[in-house]
Structures are given as C-alpha cells and as structure tokens.
Amino acid sequence: MAETIKGRGSRQYLAGRFERTVSEAVDDGWMAPEGDPVSAPDPLRPRTQVREETARSIISSNDSPDVGFSRSVNPYRGCEHGCSYCFARPSHAYLGLSPGLDFETRIFAKTNAPELLRREFARRSYRPEPIALGINTDAYQPAERRLGLTRQLIEVMLECRHPFSLITKNALVERDLDLLQPLAAQQLVRVHFSVTSLDPHLSARLEPRAAAPHARLRAMHRLHAAGIPVGVMFAPAIPWVNDHELEAVLEAARQAGADSAGYVLLRLPHEVAPLFRDWLQAHMPQRAERVMSVLRQMRGGRDYQAQFGQRMRGQGRFADLLGQRFTLAHRRLGYADVRPHRLDCSRFIAPRMPSAQGELF
Template sequence: MAETIKGRGSRQYLPGRFEVTTAEALDDGWAAPAEAESGPDPSRPRTELREETARSIVTRNDSPDVGFSQSVNPYRGCEHGCSYCFARPSHAYLNLSPGLDFETRIFAKTNAPELLRREFARAGYRPSPIALGINTDAYQPAERRLQLTRRLIEVMLECRHPFSLITKNALVERDIDLLQPLAEQRLVQVHFSVTTLDPHLSARLEPRAAAPHARLRAMHRLHEAGIPVGVMFAPAIPWVNDHELEAVLEAARAAGAGSAGYVLLRLPHEVAPLFRDWLQAHLPDRADRVMAAVRQMRGGKDYEAAFGARMRGRGQYADLLAQRFALAHRRFGYADVPPAPLDGSRFVPPRPASPQGQLF
C-alpha cells in the first residue's frame, strides 16, 4: 500500500480513463545506491508549472445546477491537491493522471487576459456574469508569481464586466485594490469555499489550500473593504465533515458573509477510486461507512450525474442535510441580507488598438 505524501491529496498516479497502456515502476535491484539517489525522489513529486497558449478562454454551459452561463479558468490542474476535487478527471484529456499529475503538473494559460479582452471586443458579445476559477482555483500557488487572475480582473474592471469568483486561498486579499472599485459598481461577488474549521482535517483533505482561519480572515478583510462575500460549504462529506455545516455557516456569517450555499460530495469518474484510497489512508475506521452513505444518496452508485441530483443527492440523508442548511441559513441571518444582483448594464467593450494611439 502506498504511503501518504506530505502536501499532496493523492498518493498514486491513477491512470486516466482514456489510457490504453499503463506503466508500473519496478525495482529489480540492479540500480546502484548512487544512481538511486541522483534523481528526484518519486515519493516527493515536485510541482511542474507549464505555460500554454490557449485558443479560447470563455467556457459556456446551460446547466440548471449552476448560477452562471460563462466561466473562465486561467489554470488547468490545481496544486491545492484537494482529495475530493471534481475537476481531477479533466487531466485525463491530457493523457495525464487525475491523481498526482493533477496536483503536480499545472498548466497556466498565459494568454488568458488577451483572449478575454478579444472576446469582450467581439461585435456580437453580450455581457453575462462570468464565474472566475470555477473548475480549478484561480488563486492557487502559481498565481502569486504569474498574476494571471489579477490581469483578468484588470480586464473586468476596464470593461466594467460583472463576475464572481470562488476560492480557498487567502491570496485574494492581494487584489482588494481592484475588487473594491468593482464592488462599488455592483460588478463582483467573492465566495470562499470552506470545507471544515478543523485545521488538521483541512491539511489532509486540501493540503495546499489556505488554512480555514486564513480564509475566514480574508473573508472579513474583503467584507470590511465593501466587497460582497459569501461562503460555500463544499463538499459536504458524510461522517467526515457534515457535522460542521452549522459551525461553518456561523463562523462565515461572523466574518461578513452575506450568502451561503453547500454542495454534496461529487465523485465522477476517477475521483471515486482516488477518494476511496484517501479514506483508507486517513480514515480507515470509517471508510466503509462513508462510502455506504454516499451510495445511499446516489442511487446505489458512487456518483449520479443527473441534473438536479448531482449537487444535492437523494434520499433521507440528503433531505436531512437540506433541512439543516435551511434552518442554519435562517438562524444566522443569511436570508436577511440577500446579495444584490450583478449589474451587466455598465459593460463597455474594450477600445480596439489604433495605429494613431489615443488621438482618435
């Protein structure tokens, strides 16, 4: 059985579902000690950041389960390494592992700001709120150096385009200077994903994300700056963090959150075996109980992808969780401060480049 890897949510290179061949390392005893020590330690994989030139940057959907029709993701893969991340299977399209590759091989779309400006300049473009970083976190560690998300927000501010973002990284505080004027024009909402208030559980579930107290502190600082903030209790995992739903909503409300939501654990494709492996590594005493509860809410399967059920589940446990959320939502006053809708009427297309500069 593979050992856990410090700072990583997965401990294996699970092949993607499109692979036709798999490779397995085998120590035949012939390597000299010096040779074995000369290369990188396979038990401590390093993060590789790769730059790529994207062909498009705005993704559109018509799903009734989400409150947006457009999204922008500046990164593929996520170093936060959340063991439960529903986006892990996307690395299979790159012939990479949804396991360790997803959190160690990060692709940065370095031309994302230019593509977004070009999209806004199209003659037929009609503004609709954009969800920024909805697939993988737009404020993951690489953002500190690359600043792709900051440059995207600069385009939003320049064009007065409405958007929302969700993150589990306190790095979002860096961009208060951009978010504040956007908030004054009702053009932005910031949501924080808070899975648990227990730093020890968080370090195992989402090893390179900001600690829970750091997310709440960032939420408070944005709120103090006049930026609308909300909390997403996600994912709710039976027998792991589900008992914290009320505590998370209460702590976030005290930090200034004006809206709240929750999402049930989702285990599409390769996420299911990866999360089962995580349970065996970190919570073996309750692994079977957790998965039994998951299957009870998913029609006897690890996952159900049907619209209307994939975010909330079905059955008694799912109904009870929904009732608990509704009660906590009212008790802590979220219903008293509904967030103002984002304003798309302020949109100003970017000016096309002119050989005469600003003369005309």
C-alpha cells in the same frame, strides 16, 4: 500500499480513463544508489511543474440548470491545492495525464488569458453576462503568486466594467483588494470562499495546499470590511467526515461578513471515486466503508449520479436531513433575511483594440 505524501492530496498516479496501456513501476534492485546524481526523483516528494501554454479560447459556456452561472474563465488547468475530492481531477485525463498526482503537480498556465478575454469583450457580437472566475480550478492557487494571471484578468474586468464572481480557498485574494474595491462599488463583483472544515488538521489532509480555514475567514472579513460582498460555500459535504460542521461553518462565515451561503454534496465522477476511496483508506481507514456506504445510499446505490438536480444534493433520507439542516441554519443565522447584491451588466464598456490604421480621434 503506497505511503501518504506530505502536501499532496493523492498518493498515486492513477491512469486516466482514456489510456490504452498502463505502466507500473517495480523496483527490481537495479536502481542507482542513494545519493547518486542519476537517481530517479523521489516519488514521495513530487515537485510541482508549471507549464505555460497558449490557449485558443478563454470563455467557457454551459447550460447546466443546477449551477448559478453560464460563463466561466479558468486561467489554470490542474490545481496545486491538491484537494482529494476535487471534481475537476478527471479533466487531466484529456491531456493524457493522471487525475491523481499529475493533476496537482503538473499545472498549465494560460499566459495569454488576459489578451484573449479583452479580445472577446471587443467583439461586436459580445453581450455581457456575469462570468464565474476560477470554477474548474482555483484561480488563486500557488502559481498565481508568481504569474499573476488572475490579477490581470481582473484588471480587464475593471477596465471594461464587466461583472464577475469568483470562488477560492486561498487568502491570496486579499492581494487584489485595490481592484476588487472599485468593482464592488459598481456592483460588478462577488467573492465566495469555499470552507470545507474549521478543523485545521482535517483541512490539511483534505486540501493540503489550500489556505488554512482561519486564514480564509480572516480574508473574508477583510474583504467584507472593504465593502466587497462575500459568501461561503460549504463544499463538499462528506458524510461522517465533515458534515457535522455544516452549521459551525455557516455561523463562522456569517460572523466574518458572508451574506450568502450554499452547500454541495461530495461528487465522485470518473477517477475521483477510486482516488477518494484511496484517501479514505490512508487517512480514515476505520470509517472508510461507512462513508462510502452512506454516499452510495445518497447516490442510488452507486458512487456517483451525474443527473442534474441530484449531482449537487443527492437523494434519500440522509440527503434530505442534510438539506433540512442547511435550511434551518441558513434561516437562523439570518442569511435568508439578506438579499445578495446583484451584479450589474449595464455598465459594460467594450475595449478598443489596437488598429492598423491608428486612432483618428
């Protein structure tokens, strides 16, 4: 059985569902000796590769009735945070790459994303609606520290007075306080933090390269103190792994300044199911079967149900109990008494793109 890999959520290159052939590495004794410069890379220390790509479009649209946005922007494909449960892992299969280790080690950066966004805003037919930034993969993952694509996108939002929200697991969002403050003053931004656990040891196994829980709460407090509305998402809720922390996470976030809260049940679409089962066997073998059994009870006897209305919450007694616990904690902590700031679309100013005829005025 494969060993766990430090700093990685997956421990295998699981083939994507579109692959026609699957290769499997076998040591036949003819590998180059240790220390030889022609030796193959250490499979237990896969390095992150960030490849720059030119995107053809940048705003994605959806009509899903169970998400709170219709438009989103993702500057990166793949995510180095390496969350073992990430619902976006299957998207790497479209690239002919593994939703396992490739998803967290082979990152694609859309370097022309700010230019594309400005061009979209400049179209005469464009009508502003709040944009969700960094939904499929975290916009503040480690590559952002060097590339700054998310910061450039926020600069375009500020320039055009365009409303947006973002969700992250990285305290790096504090870097952009100078941009977020004037946006918040005009009701143009909300920042949500995803907090899966307050236990740093569990968090390090579930999401190995994301910021530690205390760092996220500290960042939340600093943004709140700067006048930026913040919220918390307890996601994913995993039975017998972290579900017992739901109330504690909501309370810690409330103390840090969160005025809104939500939760999402663990989702296991496509390749995520075998990858998460493998994670359970590696980190919690004694309770692996119990976890999957309860999940299947909440998913109609299957690993996952993709139907709207059920995919985020599940069904059955355990799902109902989880929902009741959230409702009670939400009310007790005062979230229900706070009306979150609405994002203002009326301030939008379309950018002026460079013209071959120059500026007349």
